[in-house]
Amino acid sequence: xxxxxxxxxxxxxxxxxxxxxxxxxxxxxxxxxxxxxxxxxxxxxxxxxxxxxxxxxxxxxxxxxxxxxxxxxxxxxxxxxxxxxxxxxxxxxxxxxxxxxxxxxxxxxxxxxxxxxxxxxxxxxxxxxxxxxxxxxxxxxxxxxxxxxxxxxxxxxxxxxxxxxxxxxxxxxxxxxxxxxxxxxxxxxxxxxxxxxxxxxxxxxxxxxxxxxxxxxxxxxxxxxxxxxxxxxxxxxxxxxxxxxxxxxxxxxxxxxxxxxxxxxxxxxxxxxxxxxxxxxxxxxxxxxxxxxx
Numbered sequence: 001x002x003x004x005x006x007x008x009x010x011x012x013x014x015x016x017x018x019x020x021x022x023x024x025x026x027x028x029x030x031x032x033x034x035x036x037x038x039x040x041x042x043x044x045x046x047x048x049x050x051x052x053x054x055x056x057x058x059x060x061x062x063x064x065x066x067x068x069x070x071x072x073x074x075x076x077x078x079x080x081x082x083x084x085x086x087x088x089x090x091x092x093x094x095x096x097x098x099x100x101x102x103x104x105x106x107x108x109x110x111x112x113x114x115x116x117x118x119x120x121x122x123x124x125x126x127x128x129x130x131x132x133x134x135x136x137x138x139x140x141x142x143x144x145x146x147x148x149x150x151x152x153x154x155x156x157x158x159x160x161x162x163x164x165x166x167x168x169x170x171x172x173x174x175x176x177x178x179x180x181x182x183x184x185x186x187x188x189x190x191x192x193x194x195x196x197x198x199x200x201x202x203x204x205x206x207x208x209x210x211x212x213x214x215x216x217x218x219x220x221x222x223x224x225x226x227x228x229x230x231x232x233x234x235x236x237x238x239x240x241x242x243x244x245x246x247x248x249x250x251x252x253x254x255x256x257x258x259x260x261x262x263x264x265x266x267x268x269x270x271x272x273x274x275x276x277x278x279x280x281x282x283x284x285x286x287x288x289x290x291x292x293x294x
Contacts, residue, residue: 016293018182019272019279029181032188034104036112037072039174039243040122041253042196042219049221050253052244053120053202056216067235068225071119072112072189078154079110085159087129088169097173098190099265109168112192114155118148120217121203124171124194125164132167134199170194172260175246177239180270180281188267191243193260195253222247238289239268 021027040053054068084106089097094105117123117136126132144161147153159166172193179186196202202217220228226244228234236244250256271282281291 011291011293015182016279018184019281019293020274022182022272023274027182030184030186032178032186034075034108034111035073035187035189036075036108036115036192037070037189038112038116038171038192038194039070039247040116040120040194040196040202041247041256043253044221049223049251050247050256051219051221052225052247053122053196054218054220054225055119056218067237067240068228069237069240070191071116071122073115073118074187075104075107075111076114076151076155077107079107079114079156082154082156084110084156085165087126087165087167088171094168097265098176108190109171110155110166112171112190112194113166113168114148114158116194118145121145122196122200123164124167124197125159125162126167127163127165129165129167132170132197132200133164134197136200137203170197172257172263173265174260174263175239175243176265176267177242178267178269180272182272189239190265191239193247193253193256195257238270238283238286241289242268242283242286 018027022029041050042053043049044051053070055071056066056068091102091106094109095102098105098108100108113124121136123133123136144153144158148155148158153161158164174191174193176188176190178188202219222244225234225236226241226248229236229241229244247256250259268283268285271284273280277294279291279293281289281293283289
């Protein structure tokens, strides 16, 4: 069934029916799962500003198929309570910043670092609290990466095996978006920024075979990616577009990281209502996404 069209954008055809059911009290929202995603940045070689690493999700994916996004995914319950080799701000400081309890904060930060490694091959960890791994290529690294993707290895076990320390100080919390209540799959997602560590490189989609969720990866200036969305050339969900536009305000990756400490993490949750038979969707603070569906 084709997607519905509104304001030049496509939306799942089941949205109007689900929204009306929610408004009538006939639909119970499913709980939103905690998740993390990372906007990995590097400075362009020509000095034109930062570039962000984006992945195009496979058409076979149940959630946001074909859309451009950042590396990310859900938290692993194994990461919330157990000891994790850690450097940088501690659990209490991250809990205060993210507005969650300490166990959840640890799981969210672990998810951000783990998913960046799983989906982009970039690891924000090092053998010492002030170092970062210089190279994550090779068969042995790929074997560990595959084990993490398959949930055969927890992130804490991976760090212990490698003698590595998670560098939470290399992350900056940027924003928080929650999937609409009428969606069957819901995520409470924290967006982070991080700079590509010196010596490391992103691993393209073919490096990890079919086990990855993406079929294409690109480094692109936020302005160009946002323009691609505006022209209808790059499919994206509202949180991706909104974060790209905010990244455009920063001249370098370092300046974006510095700005993260002052970013508002009040959750963005779509508001849905029915007016005269028409479904109206609004994203607080993001008027460009206001949508009317019949």
